[in-house]
Amino acid sequence: MSTRRQWWKTALGVVLTALMLFPIYWMINVSLTPGERMRQTPPDWFPTSPTFEGYAAVLRDQLPALGTSLLVGVCTAALTVAVAAPAGFALAKLSPLGGGPLHFVLVIAQMIPGIIMAMGFYSLYLSVGGLDTWWGLVIADSTLAVPFGALVFTAFMSAVPDEIIQAARIDGAGLWRTFRSVVLPASRNAVVTVSLFAFLWAWSDFVFANTLNGSGDVRPITLGIYRYIGNNDQDWNSIMATAVVASVPAAVLLVVAQRYVAAGVTAGAVKD
Amino acid sequence: MTGARARRVLTATALVLGLAAACSGPGADGRGGERDYRFWDPYTQFGDDSEWAALVADCGRRAGVSLHRTGYDGSDLTTRAILAGQQGSSPDVLVLDNPVVTTLAEGELLLPVDELPVDLGDFEENLLESGELDGTRYGVPIGANTLALYYNADVLADAEVDPAAIHDWADLSAALTEISAKGHRGITFAAIGNEEGTYQFLPWFWGSGADLEELDSPAAVAALRLWKGWLDADLAPNSVINNNQTTSWQEFETGTYGFALNGTWQLANARASGIDFGVIPIPSRHGGPAPGAAGGEMVTVPVQEDPRRYERSRAIVECLVSDDNLLTTDTVLSYVAPVEALTARQRAEDPELSPWISAVREARGRTANDLGTRYPLISENLWTAVGNALSGAETPQDALAFAQEAVTSDFGR
Amino acid sequence: MTTAPNRSGPRRRWPSPRTTAWGFLAPLVVYLVAFYLYPLLRNLDLSLRDHTVRSFVRNDAPFVWLDNYVRVVTSAAFAPALWNTLVFTALSLVFQYGIGLALAVFFHQHFRLSVPLRALFLVPWLLPLIVSASTWSWMLNSESGVVNSVLTAFGADPVNWLTSPQYSLLAVLVANIWIGIPFNLVLLYSGLRNIPPRLHEAAALDGAGGWQRFWRITMPLLRPVSAITLLLGLVYTLKVFDIIWIMTQGGPGNSSTTLATWSYELGFGSLLPRFGPGAAVGNLLILIALFFGVIHIRVQRRQEAA
Numbered sequence: 008m009s010t011r012r013q014w015w016k017t018a019l020g021v022v023l024t025a026l027m028l029f030p031i032y033w034m035i036n037v038s039l040t041p042g043e044r045m046r047q048t049p050p051d052w053f054p055t056s057p058t059f060e061g062y063a064a065v066l067r068d069q070l071p072a073l074g075t076s077l078l079v080g081v082c083t084a085a086l087t088v089a090v091a092a093p094a095g096f097a098l099a100k101l102s103p104l105g106g107g108p109l110h111f112v113l114v115i116a117q118m119i120p121g122i123i124m125a126m127g128f129y130s131l132y133l134s135v136g137g138l139d140t141w142w143g144l145v146i147a148d149s150t151l152a153v154p155f156g157a158l159v160f161t162a163f164m165s166a167v168p169d170e171i172i173q174a175a176r177i178d179g180a181g182l183w184r185t186f187r188s189v190v191l192p193a194s195r196n197a198v199v200t201v202s203l204f205a206f207l208w209a210w211s212d213f214v215f216a217n218t219l220n221g222s223g224d225v226r227p228i229t230l231g232i233y234r235y236i237g238n239n240d241q242d243w244n245s246i247m248a249t250a251v252v253a254s255v256p257a258a259v260l261l262v263v264a265q266r267y268v269a270a271g272v273t274a275g276a277v278k279d
Numbered sequence: 280m281t282g283a284r285a286r287r288v289l290t291a292t293a294l295v296l297g298l299a300a301a302c303s304g305p306g307a308d309g310r311g312g313e314r315d316y317r318f319w320d321p322y323t324q325f326g327d328d329s330e331w332a333a334l335v336a337d338c339g340r341r342a343g344v345s346l347h348r349t350g351y352d353g354s355d356l357t358t359r360a361i362l363a364g365q366q367g368s369s370p371d372v373l374v375l376d377n378p379v380v381t382t383l384a385e386g387e388l389l390l391p392v393d394e395l396p397v398d399l400g401d402f403e404e405n406l407l408e409s410g411e412l413d414g415t416r417y418g419v420p421i422g423a424n425t426l427a428l429y430y431n432a433d434v435l436a437d438a439e440v441d442p443a444a445i446h447d448w449a450d451l452s453a454a455l456t457e458i459s460a461k462g463h464r465g466i467t468f469a470a471i472g473n474e475e476g477t478y479q480f481l482p483w484f485w486g487s488g489a490d491l492e493e494l495d496s497p498a499a500v501a502a503l504r505l506w507k508g509w510l511d512a513d514l515a516p517n518s519v520i521n522n523n524q525t526t527s528w529q530e531f532e533t534g535t536y537g538f539a540l541n542g543t544w545q546l547a548n549a550r551a552s553g554i555d556f557g558v559i560p561i562p563s564r565h566g567g568p569a570p571g572a573a574g575g576e577m578v579t580v581p582v583q584e585d586p587r588r589y590e591r592s593r594a595i596v597e598c599l600v601s602d603d604n605l606l607t608t609d610t611v612l613s614y615v616a617p618v619e620a621l622t623a624r625q626r627a628e629d630p631e632l633s634p635w636i637s638a639v640r641e642a643r644g645r646t647a648n649d650l651g652t653r654y655p656l657i658s659e660n661l662w663t664a665v666g667n668a669l670s671g672a673e674t675p676q677d678a679l680a681f682a683q684e685a686v687t688s689d690f691g692r
Numbered sequence: 693m694t695t696a697p698n699r700s701g702p703r704r705r706w707p708s709p710r711t712t713a714w715g716f717l718a719p720l721v722v723y724l725v726a727f728y729l730y731p732l733l734r735n736l737d738l739s740l741r742d743h744t745v746r747s748f749v750r751n752d753a754p755f756v757w758l759d760n761y762v763r764v765v766t767s768a769a770f771a772p773a774l775w776n777t778l779v780f781t782a783l784s785l786v787f788q789y790g791i792g793l794a795l796a797v798f799f800h801q802h803f804r805l806s807v808p809l810r811a812l813f814l815v816p817w818l819l820p821l822i823v824s825a826s827t828w829s830w831m832l833n834s835e836s837g838v839v840n841s842v843l844t845a846f847g848a849d850p851v852n853w854l855t856s857p858q859y860s861l862l863a864v865l866v867a868n869i870w871i872g873i874p875f876n877l878v879l880l881y882s883g884l885r886n887i888p889p890r891l892h893e894a895a896a897l898d899g900a901g902g903w904q905r906f907w908r909i910t911m912p913l914l915r916p917v918s919a920i921t922l923l924l925g926l927v928y929t930l931k932v933f934d935i936i937w938i939m940t941q942g943g944p945g946n947s948s949t950t951l952a953t954w955s956y957e958l959g960f961g962s963l964l965p966r967f968g969p970g971a972a973v974g975n976l977l978i979l980i981a982l983f984f985g986v987i988h989i990r991v992q993r994r995q996e997a998a
Contacts, residue, residue: 016803023795024809030870031815033838034827043552046529049841068326094720103713109721114988116728118981120931122956123974127731133366150727157720182712211820213934217352229820233323233352243529250823258815358965364749379963386745472943474963518834520855520944530835652745655963663945670944672857 031254038062038247045243061244064235065252068245072231073252075141076210079227082145083209084202087152091201092194095160096186100172110161116154124150125218132219141225147215152205163197164190203264207257228253316344316591319360320374321353321576322612330611338598342591346372357382360581364388369581371592374421377409377577377644378474378658381651384410384417390580392416395593397600401618409644410577412651418577419600422614424543425571425642426482427634432555434463434537442559447566448486448505451538455514458537465514467530468540469522470506470669476662478572478645479524479540480506482561484661485643486569491650491657494664494686495679501564503668503675510669520669542574543635544613558634573642575614615639653686660685732978738971748967760972769946769954773973776861777950777980780868781929785922787869792876792921793914797906799877800884810881817874825938828867829854832939854940857947864936864948868929875928876921883917884910923988930981937961951977 037045038061039054097103098110128147129138137143167190175185191198213229220226232253235245318335325331332348339346349370351359357379363369369388383389392399393416399407402420410418430442438458445451455465470476483506484491489499509515519527524541531539532552540561549556560568578599580592598604602621609616609625615636616622622636646654664682668675714721739760741753764770799810816824831838832853840850853863887910895905911918933952936942942949942957949957951973959970 013803016798016801017805020798020803020806020809023798024812027813027870027873028815030824030827030831031819033831034823037827037830042529043532043534045533046526046836047533047535049844050836050838052838090719090723093716097713097716101713101716103717106713109717111985111989112724115982115985116724118927118931118978118985119728119732120933120952120955120974120977122933122952122959123735123971123978124728124731126959127734128727129362130366130734131730133363133368146727153720153723182716186716213820213822229822232820232822246826250820250826254815254819254823257819261811261814261817355960357963358960361745361748361965365751382745382964386749388745388749472941473961516835517852517855518836520852521829521940652964659962659964666943667857667945670852670855670857670947672945672947 034247034254035251038244038251040244042244058244061246061248062252064245065231065248069228069231069249069252072226072228075225076227076229076253077256079141079144079148080206080209082141083148083152084205086145086149087156087205088198088201090149090153091156092160092191092198093186094157095162095164095194095197096190098157098161099164100167100169100190110158113154113157116150121151121214125214128215129218137219139220139225144216144220144225144227145209147219148209148212149205151208151212152201155204156201159201160194160197163194167193199264203260207260210253210257312345314344316342316346316372316588316595317370318346318348318372318374318595319356319370320348320350321356321376322374323350323352325350325611331608334599334604334607334611338595338604341598342594344591344595346595360388361386364581367584369583371580371583371588372595373579373581374576375418375579376474377406377418377420377573377575378646378654380410380418380577380579381412381646382655383579383581384412384415385652388581389417390582390589392419392580395580395589395596397593397596401620403617403619403640405640405642405644405647406573406575406617408647409573410579411647418579419596420617421576421578421600421605422609422612423573423575423617423639423642424612424614425574425635425638426479426540426542427558427560427571427638428466429531429539429541429545429549430557430559431531431534431537432557434458434461434535437461438463438537440537442557445559445562447562448564451562452505452508452514455509455537456512459512459514464516464530464536465509466538466540467516467522467527467536468506468519469524469527470519470662470665471521471523472662472666473523474658474662475523476665477658478574480661480665481572481643481645482569485572486561486563488564491645491648491654491661494657494661494683495676498564499679500675503665503679505564506665507668507675520666543615543632543639546631546635547613558631560634560638568638568641571638571642572645573639575617657686735971735974738967739969739975741968743967745964753968756968760968761976764969764972764976769949772946773949773951773954776946776948777930777952777977780861780865780932780948780950781926783865784868784872784929784932785925787865788872788876788925789880789918789922791869792873793880793918795873795877796880796884797910799881810877813877814874816871821871821934822938824871825867825935828863828870828935829939832863832866855944857945860940860944860948864939867935867939868932871935872925872929876925879917879921879924880914883914883921886917887913919991923984923991926984927981927988930977930984951980 036051036054039057039059040051041056041058044051098106103109124147132138132143137146171189171193172185175189180188211229212227213233216227216230217233220230228249232246232249235249316339318339322331335348336346353376356375360369360373360375360383364383364386375383380389397419399416399419403423406420406423407416410416410420435442435454435458438454438461440454440457445454459465469479480502483502484499487498487502489496489502493499506515510517510519516530518530522530527539528541528545528548530536531541532548532554534554561571563569578596580589580596583589599608602618605616605618606621606624608614609621615632616625625632626636645658650657660682664678667673668678672678673681740755740757742756742759743753747753795813799806834840834850834852834855837853839853843850851859853859891909891913892905895909900908931952932950933956936948936950936953937956940948941961942953955970955973955977958966958973
């Protein structure tokens with residue numbers, strides 16, 4: 008009896024997933040549709056006469072952009088962990104003066120609209136020469152993840168038993184060593200979660216990239232997509248092909264690491 | 280093992296911060312050196328390997344500077360230029376869409392052309408006036424374009440419509456009805472809520488005898504009713520409300536539309552599309568061609584802290600607008616040259632440009648007649664009114680009345 | 693770095709002087725001041741001055757107190773923008789949460805393929821927003837959109853999703869809900885996993901049906917996770933900008949304008965930037981977020997107390 012019910016559920020699950028992923032199918036479909044058929048009514052349901060021009064354009068033009076996105080993503084993750092992890096340790100274990108208000112500030116910081124941040128960064132970078140640099144984008148992108156990261160680290164590190172820390176202290180370890188060689192390793196899941204989110208947010212950021220790195224050679228892949236949306240010309244094959252390519256790393260990473268995603272978000276949100 | 284991982288993370292971070300510090304010296308953004316010049320334009324479609332980029336770089340070389348060209352999205356280039364001006368880091372040469380030149384000039388961000396100086400003697404008067412504020416000129420036209428009606432000859436033949444016989448609005452609407460009766464689509468245009476929407480509407484607005492000083496005149500309402508009537512009768516697709524000129528062009532390229540309202544720059548695409556196309560002027564309400572809006576960009580020189588930089592900026596501008604280079608630029612952009620002698624050469628090289636050259640000569644500057652810096656506000660309210668009327672949120676009469684009210688009360692809706 | 697050894701018993705968390713903690717917090721605090729405070733103060737300053745292009749460039753715009761705020765709040769566009777923001781946020785939350793919860797319960801039943809299917813469900817979440825939004829505007833296009841093509845195939849009239857004032861908000865809502873479902877699914881699913889199965893077993897022995905068990909056991913025990921899910925969803929939805937801007941630019945008219953898109957439109961989206969009012973709208977949005985932020989903290993406190 009139960010196997011029959013199982014199959015029914017699997018079938019329903021497949022149908023639901025197909026519905027959910029239909030826009031992604033459509034994205035791929037459009038990326039393969041030749042330009043002159045693109046705006047016709049009704050649209051082609053299947054790429055019957057696919058064109059690979061879009062993908063050729065991606066391979067030709069966008070490899071450096073993919074490299075930039077990778078660099079920016081990795082560095083954003085590193086910077087986020089570097090700033091957020093010690094802070095999480097302090098908030099979780101050292102009960103600093105003013106820790107409560109700081110916690111509140113971190114929650115609020117997540118809510119500031121990206122546009123406001125972007126405008127601020129633009130005028131800041133104009134005066135310090137941060138426009139169109141990869142490190143400028145790393146700093147800006149990290150603002151998406153640092154408050155979140157600090158909250159996640161706080162939650163995770165609160166769960167590290169005090170006994171372990173005290174053992175390290177008795178062995179004569181200083182605070183910094185305790186943090187580095189005891190607490191941080193014990194919170195490796197948090198490190199993975201925060202890095203993952205920082206990477207993915209940096210990878211998919213468009214607002215900062217467009218405002219701060221709209222020119223020059225340091226263009227991440229989201230701007231690569233935007234490049235095909237010119238003033239008098241829109242190359243949708245290339246736009247959608249770039250979109251497909253840009254989605255692959257994010258999707259793979261997410262599926263592979265979804266265990267951490269779930270654990271991380273919940274920990275950041277629900278302290279127990 | 281995990282300790283090692285954590286250490287790697289920290290090492291990486293240290294590396295990042297160190298490199299960041301290393302990069303942050305002067306010159307990282309290309310404005311450090313005396314010979315480093317910056318050049319901004321709205322041509323994002325041209326990458327570093329384009330003919331346009333090569334031309335810009337070459338002019339920089341001739342002026343003895345290393346010229347860093349950046350293409351920004353047209354819709355936020357204005358804001359970017361203003362912010363840069365505020366921070367005292369304007370580019371040395373700035374190519375701008377013509378209706379915003381006066382706005383930047385009003386902010387004292389641009390150097391008058393006379394002070395460079397560049398000789399404007401040969402340029403067409405109607406193109407120069409877009410860059411004029413209080414009798415002073417701030418921009419050199421780099422090329423011009425305007426709108427006309429492309430038609431699909433096969434569709435028109437099927438509906439037995441003769442494009443040459445379309446002289447006024449009634450003729451055009453009748454033709455659209457014929458086309459629609461044969462199962463084709465009538466016309467597509469772009470009424471998106473930004474400058475493109477206003478730009479597309481102006482030939483009908485002016486062709487009806489309306490004036491930008493009075494958005495709710497009966498003539499203006501008539502023009503908006505014409506568009507609204509096409510949508511209501513399904514002679515134009517509803518998607519025009521969100522169409523920009525590119526999307527609208529893609530609709531035309533499907534081959535199902537009789538007409539498309541589009542610009543000079545689509546000529547190359549039209550040829551490549553395989554559609555048997557032709558071009559007629561936009562008819563005015565009571566007959567004869569309607570005046571379009573003069574489109575196209577201007578080269579400007581933003582104000583710099585160090586006036587010694589102007590000498591080389593002038594050399595760059597002069598190089599860009601020298602006859603041969605101008606012709607190259609306008610060929611690349613598919614624009615009409617802003618100088619009469621050059622249009623003759625263009626006409627000789629490409630007879631199909633002829634109707635466009637005539638249309639550009641008739642085109643009006645959007646900021647002309649002392650509208651100047653008030654134009655952006657008027658335009659914004661006009662495109663909003665067009666969108667509201669076409670989508671059925673308001674009647675054309677009400678929409679335009681609200682727009683006029685909003686213009687006079689300064690703050691948008 | 694070194695501190696006195698712990699002498700005050702195991703109940704104390706960490707014996708070091710609490711000020712030492714600030715050594716660890718310093719990077720974060722410097723970071724927050726440099727990269728959050730500066731943009732915020734700048735935005736506040738922008739919103740309190742009356743800018744023209746010229747005065748903006750010269751940095752001598754007159755200080756006008758709350759004039760920009762008054763102008764914004766009394767303008768005809770304010771009420772629709774606020775209303776759209778509230779409707780957009782509320783409906784997004786209700787549907788994201790409802791659908792997310794239904795899916796979480798469904799996937800919690802561990803049928804064949806449930807794990808890979810659930811993983812696939814997460815993909816839309818981390819597509820770059822510019823991609824998702826572009827794809828949705830393709831699908832909902834009046835003429836060449838696949839949604840209308842399906843509607844006509846079933847004999848229904850096509851709908852002008854993006855170009856009619858009645859439907860544009862619905863269109864961006866659908867896209868936003870789609871993007872938000874995975875987030876809700878992930879959180880609620882992990883919440884479900886933390887509910888001990890024996891509770892369900894015991895209730896089943898007592899004769900409670902599936903529906904009853906859901907309302908009597910699952911929902912109450914899921915309440916903390918639900919509260920946080922909704923609140924996080926709220927703060928992320930309030931500032932949604934890219935999706936709406938790419939799909940409708942807030943139009944037609946202002947039928948899909950929210951505070952976030954309006955702020956951008958004033959500052960960047962037209963020929964003549966109006967920095968003052970744009971910044972004022974942005975700050976109003978922050979105030980609203982602040983209000984919910986306080987609720988967030990309250991809820992978290994109460995949860996910790998419970």
